[in-house]
Amino acid sequence: MEKAINQQINREFYSAYLYLAMAQECESIGLKGSAKWFTLQYHEEISHGMKMIDYMNDQGARVVLDAIEKPPVKFGPLVTMFEKTAEHERFVTKSIYSLVDLAIKEKDYATQEFLQWFVKEQVEEESTDADILARLRLAGDRGNALLMIDSQLGKRTE
Ligand code: FEO
Numbered sequence: 001m002e003k004a005i006n007q008q009i010n011r012e013f014y015s016a017y018l019y020l021a022m023a024q025e026c027e028s029i030g031l032k033g034s035a036k037w038f039t040l041q042y043h044e045e046i047s048h049g050m051k052m053i054d055y056m057n058d059q060g061a062r063v064v065l066d067a068i069e070k071p072p073v074k075f076g077p078l079v080t081m082f083e084k085t086a087e088h089e090r091f092v093t094k095s096i097y098s099l100v101d102l103a104i105k106e107k108d109y110a111t112q113e114f115l116q117w118f119v120k121e122q123v124e125e126e127s128t129d130a131d132i133l134a135r136l137r138l139a140g141d142r143g144n145a146l147l148m149i150d151s152q153l154g155k156r157t158e
Pocket of ligand 1 (some may be wrong): 012015044045048063092125
């Protein structure tokens, strides 16, 4: 279980790095609102990693930090960025489910309980990504609509 949570900590920090890279791509093409949205997502992923680190420490487990993979530099248009975000979050959800499966197999009741927060969080993240993607697909190539969505994304506060 300890090894699997350490691996998940690395995935959370990779997620943070991935969204920070997307934020920088948005900055470079003038999508300031989206850049802010992805930067906040970066902070959220860091907090997920830290939540797991705190839990490991509470349980007297050893946290071992591994190298964080290099994220891509180019992601394409905003709709593609959110497609990649949604795809990545589906991968993270599967990874959380594997942790739950392992906790059940190992009769690790505390970790099963701890992971429920992440199970709920993944439902929220996938739902948010799906909403944004739906709006972006409706907007298509219309610049005005895209700028409006970018401005809405910039209003994110947490
Ligand atoms: Fe840490 Fe985006 O899930």
